[in-house]
Amino acid sequence: MKIRAEALLFDNDGTLVSSLDSVNRCWTRWAGEYGLTADDFARIRLHGRTAAEIAADLLPADIVPQAVARIELLEVEDVADGGVRLLPGTRAFLDSLPADRWAVVTSATRRLAEARLDAVGILPKTLIAADDVTRGKPDPEPYLLAARALGVDPARCVVFEDAPAGLEAGRAAGMTTVALATTHRASELDADLVVPDLSALSALVTGGEVEITGRG
Incomplete structure (x- = not known):
């Protein structure tokens, strides 16, 4: 073709x-920091969606901006570690x-x-x-x-x-x-x-x- x-x-x-290994590493850590259970996290599709959309599905609206900033920081730092x-x-x-x-x-x-x-x-x-x-x-x-x-x-x-x-x-x-x-x-x-x-x-x-x- x-x-x-x-x-x-x-x-x-x-x-x-x-970046799949990095994504899994960082989001697993993030979920633990925000008190999310494995069941909470398992139902969410990560790949191909924005962090803001994912956080909004999982957390109260008032902490979503903070949570989005946190996952961005974790993922950026992971890049420096060969992520x-x-x-x-x-x-x-x-x-x-x-x-x-x-x-x-x-x-x-x-x-x-x-x-x-x-x-x-x-x-x-x-x-x-x-x-x-x-x-x-x-x-x-x-x-x-x-x-x-x-x-x-x-x-x-x-x-x-x-x-x-x-x-x-x-x-x-x-x-x-x-x-x-x-x-x-x-x-x-x-x-x-x-x-x-x-x-x-x-x-x-x-x-x-x-x-x-x-x-x-």
């Missing part, structure tokens, strides 16, 4: 970098793209996203974070904002995601979707194309267009 687009929009955690790493194919794929043809669109806060990206040497020209939107994934707002920032019609964008909520956001934005089976089984991912990770893809830039194809 070949996909042609003018802009490529990447989720970060689980798509470009692996993230590049996923296979990330470096080569991004290096093949012009800087003005791609963006990172994440449910993390800008501070956390920049810490994780900086730790692995990724410096996107355009970054859309939780701080920039009023509604996070699966709402299409984050991806529509990224398309606007790049000056590209949403229909000419491709979204790269590992989580169902992010893929739903991409579809709702009218974009082509590519799922990476890095954190979910391929059978759980509804996308135009499903691959193991970015190492399964190559990109060829011709003029103002990017052609994406599978390797091998």
